[in-house]
Amino acid sequence: MSSQRAKTTERSLHLIETIQRLGGASLDELTAEVAFSRSTIHIHLRTLLEHGYLAKEGEVYHIGLRFLNHGEYARSRKTAYTLAKQTVMDLADRTDEEVEFVVENDNRGILVHESFHPDSQFPSKERHISSAPSTAGIYYYLHSVATGKAILAEYSDDRIERVLDEWGLPRQTDQTITDEDALFQELEQVRDRGIAFADEEYVDGLREVGRRVEAPDGSVLGAIAIIGPKYRFTDDRYTTELPTLLDEAVSELEEDIRESYLEQYR
Template identity: 45%
Template sequence: MNNKRKTINATIKSIRIIEMIKSANGTRLPDLVQELGYSKSTVHSHLNTLREQGYVTKEGEIYHLSLKFFHLGQYTRDRDERYRLAKQKTEELAEELNQAVDFDVETNGRIITLFHKADESTEIGFTEGDYFYVHTSATGKAILAEFSERRVLEILDQWGMKRKTEHTITDPDELLEDLERTRERGYSIVDQEWLEGLRAVGAVVNLPNGRPLGALSTGAPTYRLTDETIEDEIGPKLVKAANELTEDVSEILQ
């Protein structure tokens, strides 16, 4: 019996075009053709269809994704009561810590920011919808620490371990050791591994079945997130908030 799922090649091509436009922050037709290896006529037909349906816009020679994706993303996020609770906790924690706070989820081996809360004095330059590699993200590490070693290695094999700074962990064994420390502490730490001068702390939020719903994190310049501050204040408060959110989510799922 063949259990392989049926797929439609035309849909896959459209999705790859969309992802390419997103990753390039807008791109031209020749660049899409060269990068994807499709014929010019094929790419052009897909772009025309996406434009007619309102998913792509064209500014001069540059194709961009339209705001239709924003509205779809908002619907996907806001329809789920679990995420409404996560938004509330993100805002509460940002006020309590007086720090930038995020709630992120893992999707297909990457981390995406669903909620970000900061003011002018605590803003660190991240926005809702940003993607991160799991090995460079505090929320990514917090979530990976809940996975089996096999699953962790699968994700690393899928996306690699890109070096963002000289502090980025790029060795799987070193990351596995770091994840073990995360389990022991109860929270993860990213020390300038995504951005020079920035530290972040993350704590996982679990579903009743033990699988991660997502993770909360707070980030700030290294001079604000010292080892002492993390150990005595930030870490415990972050874990407490994550545990409270885990309980809140469990209640609505019962």
């Protein structure tokens, strides 16, 4: 891959990420935050504003709604993603728990679909990481969640090393795996049993059961996890009942994806 990059594009992207991280920012705040000249920042902001990628409220710039159009397109452009959404909703209804569909993006996991059972009383992971009303688009470090482990287990050791080189093994809780050898040992167990577990590794008190979703060409499309409080994820329910249910649901999803793929190319 070429190492050449468009500096102008990188600067615009950096400003967008900074504005989102700050929850909105004025020109003065951005000038203090990023290593660009004030005039350069102003040109980028004006261009992004004119094209709808930013919105301005008083003197404060915010992320614009035009990104919503692109995000929804990205989430719906693959039939497999739409089929995964239905599986997520069905599992949430059957288990009375939170269910997520996550795919790898930028060597992290990005949340594509999530569903809650209306009777679930346990707060979602979202409340621990953001005040945003929508959870779609949240990034996870792959080593700290069941979906991420299920995805990593499908990768070669070299590719896993590239992920770790970029993001490391950040600690989310006292239970998060932060040792590389321990992570590789766990991934071997995931490969053997076909199911990944995360026991209070992302949020204290939260357990997860995950399984990868395979694409028709044999590559990993993403992963689905059932997530809930430790007091409900006990004994056989955590280690046997939910993994079996998840395995059956994902196997059906993979068959639906294959049939959709074959239908498309008939």
